[in-house]
Amino acid sequence: MAAATAIFLIKVLMFAYLTAAASTASNFYQNFDLTWGDGRAKILNNGQLLKLSLDKASGSGFQSKNQYLFGKIDMKIKLVPGNSAGTVTAYYLSSQGLTHDEVDFEFLGNVTGQPYTLHTNVFTQRKGGREQQFRLWFDPTTDFHTYSVLWNPRRIIFSVDGTPIREFKNMESIGVPFPKSQAMRIYSSLWDAEDWATQGGRIKTDWTKAPFTASYRNFYANACVWSNGRSSCHGSGSKFAWMNQQLDTTGQQRLQWVQKNFRIYNYCTDTQRFPQGLPKECTVTN
Numbered sequence: 551m552a553a554a555t556a557i558f559l560i561k562v563l564m565f566a567y568l569t570a571a572a573s574t575a576s577n578f579y580q581n582f583d584l585t586w587g588d589g590r591a592k593i594l595n596n597g598q599l600l601k602l603s604l605d606k607a608s609g610s611g612f613q614s615k616n617q618y619l620f621g622k623i624d625m626k627i628k629l630v631p632g633n634s635a636g637t638v639t640a641y642y643l644s645s646q647g648l649t650h651d652e653v654d655f656e657f658l659g660n661v662t663g664q665p666y667t668l669h670t671n672v673f674t675q676r677k678g679g680r681e682q683q684f685r686l687w688f689d690p691t692t693d694f695h696t697y698s699v700l701w702n703p704r705r706i707i708f709s710v711d712g713t714p715i716r717e718f719k720n721m722e723s724i725g726v727p728f729p730k731s732q733a734m735r736i737y738s739s740l741w742d743a744e745d746w747a748t749q750g751g752r753i754k755t756d757w758t759k760a761p762f763t764a765s766y767r768n769f770y771a772n773a774c775v776w777s778n779g780r781s782s783c784h785g786s787g788s789k790f791a792w793m794n795q796q797l798d799t800t801g802q803q804r805l806q807w808v809q810k811n812f813r814i815y816n817y818c819t820d821t822q823r824f825p826q827g828l829p830k831e832c833t834v835t836n
């Protein structure tokens with residue numbers, strides 16, 4: 551197991567060092583396709599800005615042209631302002647097929663002046679149910695903030711403006727699958743989920759405020775692109791630090807600060823939901 555992982559890492563790193571192209575930055579025309587919403591998704595400013603909108607008839611969405619297998623992927627997002635109750639802005643990585651892997655950020659809107667919920671989840675081999683939810687320490691609707699996924703063979707780290715909020719470690723040694731062999735695309739969509747997202751459907755989406763709009767810019771992927779059955783990692787030298795990156799002491803402290811003060815739900819402490827016992831990864835600090 552350890553030897554196999556080491557060989558795998560060496561292979562990945564060989565690709566990394568052999569390929570010395572530039573990292574993909576920012577241009578939405580080059581990196582994304584607008585896939586849903588019939589004109590409600592728009593790329594503006596020569597590819598520097600992307601906007602999704604939602605009205606009563608439809609939401610909208612986009613997906614990356616590339617599939618990635620490991621990387622550090624950053625996106626700046628400015629969420630729907632004002633009365634956004636019922637709206638969900640989903641930003642996630644996902645592979646395809648029946649036993650898919652997925653890494654999710656979902657932003658649940660709220661009535662004016664009340665906080666968003668940042669909902670996160672990790673699916674491995676089709677199994678999800680690993681929700682953690684957070685409040686944010688800023689208003690995510692007045693400005694752009696950076697939402698990042700660091701995904702390497704050992705861990706997945708969710709970060710907000712460089713502050714780690716959640717880590718999902720590779721726990722294959724205790725029998726928990728880890729996403730490491732299925733390439734993922736980046737997806738985002740803005741949709742209406744008033745039944746799910748607004749305190750059990752008690753608050754309705756206020757369609758007089760439509761269209762609702764979320765904005766994206768500064769997409770940056772230091773990542774391995776998967777195509778034709780092989781991975782090629784763009785970048786060079788120190789740009790690959792993410793491949794072995796783990797939280798340093800400061801990172802761990804920041805993570806604990808967020809979990810202590812801003813985490814409002816953790817499946818690993820929800821004993822009511824798992825009367826037969828918590829999922830096994832919950833026995834490990836995770």
Ligand SMILES: *[C@@H]1O[C@H](CO)[C@@H](O)[C@H](O)[C@H]1NC(C)=O
Binds near residue numbers: 658749
């Ligand atoms: C909306 O705000 C209320 C009051 O602060 C909070 O209880 C609720 O969880 C928030 N809803 C969402 C979807 O974040």
